[in-house]
Amino acid sequence: MIRNIKILSLVLAVSLFASCDLDLLDNPNAVNVNNADVNFILSRIELASAGNFNNFSDPGMRLTRMLNQGAAIYDNAVTPAFTGMWFSSYADIMSDVNALIPLAEKGELFVHAGIARTIRASVLMRLVDVYGDVPYSKALDPNEFNPTVDPGADVYAAALADLNKAIENFNAKSKSGATGDLFYGGSTDSWIRLANTLKLKHQLNLRLVNKGGATSSINALIAENKLISTAAQNFTFKYGSNLSNPDTRHPRYQGQYSPTGGGDYQSNSYMAALYSAKGFQDPRIRYYFYRQTVKNPTDVNQLRCITNQKPAHYGENDVFCLPTTVGYWGRDHLSNEGIPPDGLLRTAWGLYPAGGLYDNDAGVPVSLGAGGGGAGIHPIMMRSFVDFMLAESALTLGTTGDARALLKSGIEKSMADVRSLALGTTESSKISAFETSKSIVWADEVTKYVNKVLADYDAAADNDAKLNIVATEYWLALHGNGIEAYNLYRRTGKPALQQPGLDPNVGAFVRSFYYPVSYITANKNAKQKSNMSVQVFWDTNPANNFIR
Numbered sequence: 001m002i003r004n005i006k007i008l009s010l011v012l013a014v015s016l017f018a019s020c021d022l023d024l025l026d027n028p029n030a031v032n033v034n035n036a037d038v039n040f041i042l043s044r045i046e047l048a049s050a051g052n053f054n055n056f057s058d059p060g061m062r063l064t065r066m067l068n069q070g071a072a073i074y075d076n077a078v079t080p081a082f083t084g085m086w087f088s089s090y091a092d093i094m095s096d097v098n099a100l101i102p103l104a105e106k107g108e109l110f111v112h113a114g115i116a117r118t119i120r121a122s123v124l125m126r127l128v129d130v131y132g133d134v135p136y137s138k139a140l141d142p143n144e145f146n147p148t149v150d151p152g153a154d155v156y157a158a159a160l161a162d163l164n165k166a167i168e169n170f171n172a173k174s175k176s177g178a179t180g181d182l183f184y185g186g187s188t189d190s191w192i193r194l195a196n197t198l199k200l201k202h203q204l205n206l207r208l209v210n211k212g213g214a215t216s217s218i219n220a221l222i223a224e225n226k227l228i229s230t231a232a233q234n235f236t237f238k239y240g241s242n243l244s245n246p247d248t249r250h251p252r253y254q255g256q257y258s259p260t261g262g263g264d265y266q267s268n269s270y271m272a273a274l275y276s277a278k279g280f281q282d283p284r285i286r287y288y289f290y291r292q293t294v295k296n297p298t299d300v301n302q303l304r305c306i307t308n309q310k311p312a313h314y315g316e317n318d319v320f321c322l323p324t325t326v327g328y329w330g331r332d333h334l335s336n337e338g339i340p341p342d343g344l345l346r347t348a349w350g351l352y353p354a355g356g357l358y359d360n361d362a363g364v365p366v367s368l369g370a371g372g373g374g375a376g377i378h379p380i381m382m383r384s385f386v387d388f389m390l391a392e393s394a395l396t397l398g399t400t401g402d403a404r405a406l407l408k409s410g411i412e413k414s415m416a417d418v419r420s421l422a423l424g425t426t427e428s429s430k431i432s433a434f435e436t437s438k439s440i441v442w443a444d445e446v447t448k449y450v451n452k453v454l455a456d457y458d459a460a461a462d463n464d465a466k467l468n469i470v471a472t473e474y475w476l477a478l479h480g481n482g483i484e485a486y487n488l489y490r491r492t493g494k495p496a497l498q499q500p501g502l503d504p505n506v507g508a509f510v511r512s513f514y515y516p517v518s519y520i521t522a523n524k525n526a527k528q529k530s531n532m533s534v535q536v537f538w539d540t541n542p543a544n545n546f547i548r
Contacts, residue, residue: 038112039180041100046182048092049119050237053378053483054251055084056126060482063510064475064489065498067482068265068331074507075532077334080517085130087516089123090139098140111178111188114169118195121162125202128152128159129487132512132536135523146525152537153209160202163195170195183235190233196221197228197235197381204389205487207397208540215397222390222400228383231417235381239355241373249374252354252480257366257374261292261343266330269499271347272323273476278452283445284418286359287352288479290371292345294327294363302342303329313504315497327363334501351427352418353377353480358427360434372425379480384413388474392492395467404457407470408450414477415446468494490539493546500548509547511535 059078062069071077097120104113127134136155138147150158170188177186184190200221207214221227228234240248247254256263266289274282274289297303305321314320320332329346331337344365351358355376357366387410394403419442422431435442453473460466471494478485488494490511500506510532520526533543541547 038100038104038109041096042112045093045096045116045119048088050378052088052093053380055088057482060486064485065267065269065333066485068267069334070336072334072336072503074510077510078513080514083516083518089127093123094120095140108175110169110172110174114166115178117162117166121159122198124155124159128155130513146523148525163199166195167192193226193228193233194235196226197386200389204393205538209538215399218393218399227386234383236377236379239374239376241375250354250376252349253356253374256348257370258368261366266347268319268323268330268332271328271330272319275324283449287418287422288350290348290350290357290359291327292348292365294361296322296325296327302340304337318499332502333499334506351422353379358431360430372427384410384477391470395463411450411473468496471495489547508533
């Protein structure tokens with residue numbers, strides 16, 4: 001039965017195997033009746049969940065200007081050829097969860113079952129958040145190879161049921177803990193807090209379609225006081241610095257820290273927001289980004305836009321081409337120009353969250369093993385995110401809590417967690433030396449930043465303006481997490497006045513993704529969307545003139 005589920009999920013995920021001998025699917029590393037050990041399956045699920053997060057996070061970062069979106073128009077931003085999110089959700093995670101739960105519960109290993117349900121719930125929410133209606137109720141039925149989609153609202157309800165059942169599992173008496181748990185080391189308290197925090201996220205997304213239900217549910221979560229609140233409870237996937245056998249480095253580090261550099265282009269507007277939006281630098285900027293040069297380019301062959309005029313449709317405050325004068329080298333939104341010889345010049349991922357280099361104005365190129373060696377994290381659900389979500393909820397729903405105090409707390413927690421990761425790497429001595437040489441006092445920099453944000457918040461004309469400040473600070477704290485940034489942007493339309501596309505005619509913003517072409521061609525009941533303007537069920541915001 002386990003093997004049948006695995007094969008079915010593979011067929012659902014991709015059609016490429018249709019012409020292959022099914023014996024080729026008998027991967028010795030895959031789950032089957034001969035190796036169905038719950039600890040083995042749980043490890044597979046947790047490892048796959050890290051990759052699943054990365055797959056979903058990448059387009060979200062690009063659409064929300066956290067990274068460069070390298071397509072000229074929105075309709076090419078997330079093409080039907082993208083299969084990683086779909087495949088990892090169904091074939092790599094949910095099939096294994098379905099295999100694990102009955103085995104775990106039969107053996108009274110309830111912690112294992114609770115972890116599996118929590119991860120499945122997070123994946124179901126991601127699928128709905130980006131695709132809308134998706135297969136679920138029949139998706140892993142071994143007798144159904146052409147499952148129809150379930151309404152997004154139903155899948156969301158199934159995710160909530162999973163979270164409630166997971167908490168029940170964690171509170172049950174288990175014969176053994178999950179000591180091999182890669183996230184929390186089997187701590188049931190931390191897993192319960194994560195499950196409750198995912199319920200907070202779930203209800204916040206529902207606030208536009210069920211205001212009353214969302215309000216009461218969030219207030220109940222606040223009253224229970226079992227949300228992620230400490231650094232130890234942050235839900236992160238931790239990477240190492242091992243180069244091979246296996247390569248344990250952060251995927252963003254792998255893609256950029258090499259003898260030839262390359263990798264992602266950072267977003268000009270995101271770097272500008274951190275560098276100058278407050279009138280001084282955000283203390284996190286040297287951790288988020290590493291400049292391979294501290295001088296702006298003057299060679300048009302390296303950066304073509306330096307000889308171009310700012311597009312006429314850009315606003316007065318929109319950044320164009322270069323966000324600063326000191327070497328922050330990225331790209332504008334929806335810039336799809338070619339790749340010049342700038343692999344060892346463009347601004348790279350820094351120490352947080354990718355485990356790269358701390359920016360101490362050295363301005364030297366990245367290299368293999370440099371900085372933290374890739375020992376970074378995926379910031380999947382951080383304690384700071386909780387405060388920002390609660391601040392949004394207080395402003396929009398009137399839930400319990402002081403939005404201003406939550407804003408302050410969220411910023412401070414974000415700063416502390418960035419700093420803590422950095423000082424736990426091999427870059428710590430470099431950080432201390434640089435700050436000493438420049439007379440930088442970290443605590444003073446954080447205080448100055450917080451005071452500026454709070455002053456702006458106090459001066460804001462109304463709750464909508466206050467919400468924009470909360471959303472902007474959440475966006476800045478989300479570095480490395482495009483999932484929550486994409487949800488935030490569609491849920492609130494904020495941060496407002498984001499940098500427009502480079503071309504004046506980029507089309508409508510992506511409100512949901514195309515289904516993968518492999519799913520469309522392999523499933524006779526599958527129907528492709530007419531376009532990516534189709535909104536997911538909880539996104540009832542205006543179709544036009546809301547986000548750009």
